[in-house]
Amino acid sequence: MNVAGFFWQFLGIPQAEQVESVDLYWGASWVRAPWLLLGLAIIVVTVGVAAYYGRWQYVPSRRLRMTLVVIRTLALAALVGILLQPTLVVKLQRLNRPGLWFVIDDTESMSLVDRGSEPGENALGVAPSSGGRRLLPPAGNSEGQLTRSERVRQTFAALDPELVGQVENAFRVRVFRLHRGDGVDPLTVNLEDLARQEQWTSQFTADGPVTALGAALLDLNRKRGATPPGAIVLVSDFNHNAGIAPETVAAQLQTPLYCVGVGDVQTHDLAVDVQLPPMMKKDEKSVVTVAVRQEGFTGQEVTLRVFARQAEDNQSPSAVSSAASSSVGNEESISPHLPTSAAATEPKMNDPVGEVILQEVIRLSGPVVHREVPYVPKAAGQLVITAEVDRLPQETLTENNRIVRDTYVREYYVRVLFIEDEPSWEWRFIKEVFHRDPLVGPEGFRTYLRSADARVRVENPLFLPTLALPRRDFFTYDVVIIGDIPASAISRSMMEMIREFVTELGGGVVFSVGPRFSPGQWADTPLNDLLPVEIAPLTRLRESSFHPQRTPEADLFDFMVLGPNAEENGRAWDNLGKVVWYYPVVRVRPLATVLLAHPRDTCADGRTPQPLIAAQKVGRGEVIYVGFNELWRLRRKYGDLYYRQFWGQLIHRLAIQHALGADKRFVARSDRKQYRSGDEVRFSVEAYNADYRPLTEDQIPGGQLEAFLHLPAGTGGQTRKIPLTLLRPGQFEGRTTVFAPGEYRLEVHDPLTNRIVETSFKVSSQSIEKQQARRNRELQDRLASLTGGQSYDLPQLAELLRNLPQRREKETEIVQVELWNTWLFFGLVVGALLVEWALRKWLYLR
Structure with a gap:
């Protein structure tokens, strides 16, 4: 020295x-x-x-x-x-060792056994022997075949110890597992530990419910700190099925992604899927879209059956929330194992799956075969649609041969109230959109137009004569749109009702900002806390020509997705053209999500882009802020196509979170609509009187609400009594644990009307992870290409480690x-x- x-x-x-x-x-x-x-x-x-x-x-x-x-x-x-x-x-x-992060998929799809995995073989296709690095204990299923997770462990175990030592010396190794839907879990293991049986079984369980690659990449980006790692090795089957698209956030990593694929690229699989409208209307024709997907069975014929079943005595509007889980996003489904006889036996009309609305032998001529099934529901309530196809020989996965979706059939309509000062282009076109919308229609759309002639407001049923509405009338609405209107036009008591409407009853509010009255006028009013943004009281609009930009989070909101793919969605938003003004905000609220933003201007912190569209959950409801009332420009080239889709999906989103119709006064809900065996179910009941004042125990006979849970028919039709505890005035709750698969119904007695209000849910052992058996090689290659990395198959792991660039990072x-x-x-x-x-x-x- x-x-x-x-x-x-x-x-x-x-x-x-x-x-x-x-x-x-x-x-x-x-x-x-x-x-x-x-x-x-x-x-x-x-x-x-x-x-x-x-x-x-x-x-x-x-x-x-x-x-x-x-x-x-x-x-x-x-x-x-x-x-x-x-x-x-x-x-x-100094020159430091670069970071090397291993992210290993630990979801349920990693428990699948691929057809290419022969009994007794390891991931490299070589039978284990004592001549290698170490003897590996037998693993896999009862037939000796290895699961994907075990194949990954076998591959790490087969690595040359000298190569492992070189990697450990050249890189700072960290290991994460992909197990949950909102990020990754760091593990206290190194590269050497990944090859050990005891370490693997204690750290990896292959039971994660979803593969959320986008959320995982976002979490990795947050964990990188000031210095990103030199490389990330992602070991997965790349069957992304939840959350934000991984391509959207891949470029933010600033780190090459080396994608190691697990699972067969070509499989023999047959699957069925159902697309339902978020709601249907009684006695009106709707379309049920069925898609049959296949791999390896081109040219063969199968029988497709579709059934419709009305939930027994279902009168509860709370089943609307099931539409959110079954139609908006379609992330979850109930697909019990198809019995062997199901493919060969035609169900009878009194079968539990319901009436047959389609039975057709279809030829598998392409990767996807679509069928549109028209259906007219005859009764209001929860509607269950079941679709199934035959089981074929050599199928890798049979759980996805049958699927169950549910939606809600209504006798009423969504009620929308638009508060505006004078007719604007946005007001005109929104009025036309919802007049023709089957979910709203002329009966469901009402407006208060302050500048309208007094005689028109009295004679035309479309207009409200006054905003001084009694509680029992106002709370029947589902969505309120507040346009370019002065704050003085809305009384303080009305503002208090709007706030209660959102926070307590789960209603939806849209602030559609116009050029005449600044949104800062709401700063000293009860509506201020609802806004997703904070605006100074005397804010003036800012004139500048710009093209709004969608944020990565916009893909999580259905009304921001105007096309079936990214290309068409981009074309739809480009059609908006240049916006020439907006109101600048001081900051975005901590719980708000910006969906559309200014490309250049930022908030007071100098980092957050100025929001043009933002969303925020407030209490039990949701509020959308639209910082300019010129979305009508979406009609520029395509008419109502994208404009109608934006506002229609926005209103549907806000409405389905809110109990619809007059029955919203007494509503029973479960915290989810689909459960797995062993899950805890939480029930809640919202109870109000005719003026929507919360009910208390002293207003209920006996001082307590009781619920009755009807178990599935397979359990003998038993009924379980569940006490409901008062959490606060108007809010009651109960809990129970469910085990048997099937449909459950919960009934609660309304003490004021003596009606039985009901909600239902389903319990299944089927996982969304097992809906797709094939490895998504396209996504694997795309992620590697977007980040400057490379794509490998699992047997090439050693080659990948040898080829990793070992550049030391200057610090x-x-x-x-x-x-x-x-x-x-x-x-x-x-x-x-x-x-x-x-x-x-x-x-x-x-």
């Missing part, structure tokens, strides 16, 4: 390849000119010490006298330096050393004093 290195190590500074700069600062705040003070102190001390040894101490030798003067001056000057608190600031440049570090608080200063003072003491003893000085 050279002298410089020894000096830096003595000061506690880590070893570096290069020292860029060294600066000395003084930490004492009580002095303005430290160098001048130190110089004067040295002069004064030197003169004083020289006078002391020249006049009061006899030293026989002049050289010894000068030595004593220098030593004591040095000690006293060091003490003065300590008072000035000198601090050394050193800028170092700059700034180290501050308080010199006055180091061994250097301590040794200087004490050493000088000891040397002076020794010389004085030698000279017999006192």
